[in-house]
Amino acid sequence: MAEILPLKPWRYNANLEQNIDELTSPLFDVVSQKQREALYRNHLNSIHLSVPRGENPAEEASFLLDDWKEKGILEQDPLPGIYVYYQYYRLPGSDREYCRKGFVCHIKAYDWNEKVLLRHENTIPTAVNDRIALLEKTLLNTSPTHGLYTDPDHELEPYMDESIKSPIYVTEDYQGVRDVLAVIHDHEIIKLFVNKLRDKQVLLADGHHRYEGSLEYRKRMMAENPNHTGFEAYNYHLMYLTNTESDDLRILPTHRVLENIKMTDEEFLERLSPYFVITPKEDPYELNEVIIGKPWAFGLYLSGNAYKLRLKPEVHQQIDWNFPQEVKDLDLTVMHYFVFEKVLGIYRQQQRDYKGLSYERNFTACISKVDSGQARLALITNEVTMEQVKRVCYSGAIMPQKSTFFYPKVICGFLFSSIKEDEFVSAHIACL
Incomplete structure (x- = not known):
């Protein structure tokens, strides 16, 4: 199953005048244009x-990386x-402080059909091509993707808890999250981590484009190398692994x-009525609360009017898309079958790139966009x-686009x- 290895990363020189929180940045696919311009300065x-x-851009990054290495801006850690x-x-709305615990390592870039690493969404080819070009020129993973393993016994957690007492970095990021990094160098403990993952499948939570970039680069290099062994550096990818059994894992x-x-x-409401029970609501800002814990329930904010939608159970069997039951x-x-396809006439293949359809994580922003006239409905x-993510991944299927936002x-x-x-x-020899 999953083969992981320790790594000897490149990190910012500790003697730089700038603090680490001035040097970090959001992932490439979540950073806004405004954030980018501020960070580029x-x-x-x-x-x-x-x-x-x-x-x-890939060549620019390659030149810059060489310059930073030569000037000592980046230095490679001496030990894996x-x-x-x-x-x-x-x-929001909770006083509880959560702590998502995980670790960063190298993992072999398994092809999807090997069923070791499982995905839950498709990728956009142009975004993958950008990641391949960047990896090809720099030979550098600039940020870890996010993978999930399952360990009900939390066997690795005590070692992580002990390590985090001596942090390398502690900073607050753009999300208001306190990020803490530490390292385990003990050879025997590293072997425990390697062996623990050896019989595990890994679910890819975040970073499908970056992972597929590594996968495609590996395929290219394998084709060019007649003496391929599977242990070359191009076989591996940088990943942050967390336990699916933790109650601090949020989607x-x-x-x-x-x-x-x-x-x-x-x-529109008349066309919805054969499929949904439609209940008007006075306060649109309660739409996210009235659907909590109710399967096949949605909030609809339409031209300033709020409704709760609940699928009539007897119509669920009408879904004729060739998907597993999960x-x-x-x-x-x-939602995508009954609202978009049956009511609005936007068929499944069109929905992925449908002009005028956007995805919004912020509930209040949804209401604001409708109220301001930027949108007709939310x-x-x-x-x-x-559990749903696991069931879908293990079925071999994928979810509708933009299903998850791991936080x-x-x-x-x-x-x-x-x-x-x-x-x-x-780093590889250290694990043998």
């Missing part, structure tokens, strides 16, 4: 490696290790917003559960993982 910020600019990464955070909902529909409000049972499958949904996001800049052969080999 710092010539040492990690965004210059993770989201490079210029006519040939497992890097423990804890994220402390709170959710937030992603709502749907439509700019316009080609019918009146009355006609996918058909998802709230978002119900569909509010419940979060997907970890919090990891940040870029704590460490960078090289797949240059002369910077990688000792």
Whole structure:
């Protein structure tokens, strides 16, 4: 099953005048344009490696990386290790402080058909091509993807808890999350981590484009190397691994917003009525609360009017998409089938790139967009559960687009993982 290895990452020189919190950045696929411009003004910020600019951004990043190495801005850690990464955070309306516990390591870039690493969503080819180009030029993983393993006994947690008492970095990121990084160098403990994952499948939570970039790069290199052994540095990918059995693993909902529909409000509600029980609501700001814990229930905010939608159970069997039952049972499958396809006439293949359909994680922003006239309607949904993610992954199927938003996001800049052969080999030998 999953083969993981410790790593010798490149990290910012501890003697730099700038603090680490001035050098970190959000992941490439969640950073806003405004955030990017602010971060680019710092010539040492990690965004210059993770989201490079210029006519040939991958080449620009490669030149910059060599310059930073030569000048000692980045230095490679001398010993291979497992890097423990804890994220402390709170959710709106709650006083509880959560702590998502995990560790960063190298993992072999398994092809999907090997059934070792399982995905739950599709990728967009252009985004994958960008990641391949960047990896090919820099031979550097600028940020870890997020994978999930299952260990009901939490066997690795005591070692992580002990390590985090001596942190390398402690900082607060753009999400308001307190990020803490530490490292385990003890050879015997590292072997425990390696052996624990050896019989596990890993579910890919976040970073499908970056992982597929590593996978495609590995395939290219394998084709060019007649002496391929499977142990070359290009076989591996940087990943942050967390336990599915932790109660601090959060998946937030992603709502749907439509700019316009080609019918009146009355006609839209009439078309919904064969499929849904429609209940008007006075306060739109309660829509996310009235659906909590109710399967196949949604909030609808339409031209300033609020409604609770609940699928009539007897119509669920009408879903004729060629999906396993695990996918058909998802709230978002119900929404995309009955609301988008049956009522609005937007067929499944069109929905992925449908102009005017956007995805919004912030509930109040959904209401505001409708009130301001930026959108005609918002569909509010419940979060997907970890058990649902596992059931879909193990079925071999994928979820509707933008089904999950694992929170919090990891940040870029704590460490960078090289797949240059002369910077990688000792990490592999350390595990033999």
